[in-house]
Structure formats: structure tokens, C-alpha cells
Amino acid sequence: MKLVATPLPGVWIIDPDDHRDERGTFMTHFEEGWFREHGLYCGFTRTCTATNPRAGTLRGMHWQEAPDGEVKLVRCIRGAIYDVVLDLRPESATFRRWHAIEMTPDGGGALYVPAGCAHGYQTLADDSWVSYQIGAVHRPESARGVRWNDPAFAIRWPHCADRLMSRRDASYADYGHHK
Secondary structure, eight states: OEEEEOSSTTOEEEEOOEEEETTEEEEOOOOHHHHHHTTOOOOOOEEEEEEEOSTTBEEEEEEEOTTSOOOEEEEEEESOEEEEEEEOOTTSTTTTOEEEEEEOTTTOOEEEEOTTEEEEEEESSSSEEEEEEESSOOOGGGEEEOOTTOTTTOOOOOOOTTOBOOHHHHHOOOGGGTO
16 A cells, blocks of 8 residues: 555545456555554544435535544545545644545545544545545534535535535534534
């Protein structure tokens, strides 16, 4: 595996080593020793999959407050997504900045999202699936979100004439009203 830095400290793209032959491809996405060697969190407690039938589906921007902060390892396993990480760690030099990448299953890469960062994505293709490894138990009392188009962050989402969102995600307040 290989770590690829992003402009946000602690947010990494993890490119797997792939082994290809006539049968197809075999990729390792998580190996505890390698993660430890690179100073990454290894205590994932949940694996979840989100299926999204429609292109233009937007999920986010979500995180859990400390002490229940979640580290996430996110992969697109079908379709295509525009994946966004928003740094909400007040002590970070990149506080309130965001980074986005397009993800498909073809490259097999994963996005490593540290605790204190909000995460969300918009599907770019019908029938897109996203897999998460998450390093904390979900605690509804610690769950937080900010509006996907909050002007304080100016996230540049792909144009979508018919965006699909949950009522909850669409009704989040701007970050300035959050605390």
C-alpha cells in the first residue's frame, strides 16, 4: 500500500497494491501492521455500506464530536463518487478547509478521514456503493452535521439539477450556528 498526502494534515489517500492475473485483481485495503507503521488508526469497530441508486445523491456533511470522534476509511466499491473531507479541528492549520477527490472502484484507493473532520459525498453515477470502516461506535448524541453548501466553506460540488438528499442533511444549520 502507498500513502498519498492531501492538503489536509492527517487526511490520506491510501492506494492499495494490486495483484492482477487472468482471474482478476486482489487488493489489500487494510493491514493492521502497515497502518501502525504509518501512524494510522487501526481500531476499526464497524464496517458499513451505503447504496445509492441515483446519481446526484448527496450524503453529508457528518462527523461525531469528541470524545466519540470517528476515524473513517472510505472506499467507492461500485459506481463513482465525489468525496469531500472538511477539516473541523480547531487546532488544525487547515481548519475550515476542505479537500475532494473523485473515487471509483477502478483504482481501489481509500480515503482516510481522521476524527474531527466532517465527511460527505455526492454520487456521480447511478448505483454507486460506498464502503466505510469506522473506528467508533455510533452515538446519536455525538452525531453532528453542517449544511453541504454552507458559504463558510464554499465546497465546490459537481453541478446537479436534481440532487437527492435526506431531510436531515438538507436542514443542517451553517457552521457558524452550530456551536
